[in-house]
Amino acid sequence: MDFNETKNIFLQIRDWIADQILQGKIVAGEKIPSVRELAVDMEVNRNTVMRSYSLMEEEGIIENKRGIGFFVAADAKSKLLKMQKQAFLNDELPMILHQIEVLKLNSSDLQILIQTIQSNDHENQ
Amino acid sequence: MDFNETKNIFLQIRDWIADQILQGKIVAGEKIPSVRELAVDMEVNRNTVMRSYSLMEEEGIIENKRGIGFFVAADAKSKLLKMQKQAFLNDELPMILHQIEVLKLNSSDLQILIQTIQSNDHENQ
DNA sequence: TATACTGTCATAGTGTATTATGACACTAAA
């Protein structure tokens, strides 16, 4: 995995797992990679992965079965949807709006953005 | 100034100055606060401000007159517009699109975003 | 010339993310 230099690795690992869950690539009850395994895969220290998992456990996204590993919580997806949606609308969107205003980006520049939003209008649930 | 914990302070100071220039609050040729002055204002070490200014000098946004201070470069605004626009479209937008898709955000959720974009359509230059 | 500003450099200390490694308890399966 290639990490962004501006964001902490343990947070990027959390985001990556969360993304897998939101996309349905990992479902409720399913086991996620072991701390050691993911550390090797991502070429990262196991303590760093451990920190990501501990964070997600606090957030109620994953649960631990001692001696076995970590598993996706039953309500992980709905919880993540709620959390991330709120985070996006409250924290990220204001900064995005500000950038668009200052850079005077118009419909032409952001054509793909508008299309993406509109394609979500025709979906249910 | 209140800093974001997830981003380096010296980068946030750079962004803040860049924003002032893009908004026209500081114009070409104008002097920006001295390293020591801004450090006190922002309750930050002067070395941290120095690092921001050195970065902006490398980027050609500001220029130094020895013994006097830093001044906004003649082409700072156009250079910033070009740099930031490219950075936004190439680096930030893809991640924003991904979030919108995964979280299934629609026109209702992002009403204000669409409005902001459209209001830029009616501006020239 | 003296004073008070500018930026600049050097040094040392603090906090924290990340790494490296070893040790231990729990669980499942051979």
Place this chain on the structure above:
DNA sequence: TTTAGTGTCATAATACACTATGACAGTATA
């Protein structure tokens, strides 16, 4: 019971952002 897989904790080392502080040179002004 042994073995291999889980997570967990403790320790030390490295890297880097940030702070604290002192010293020095250039510039403008009284």
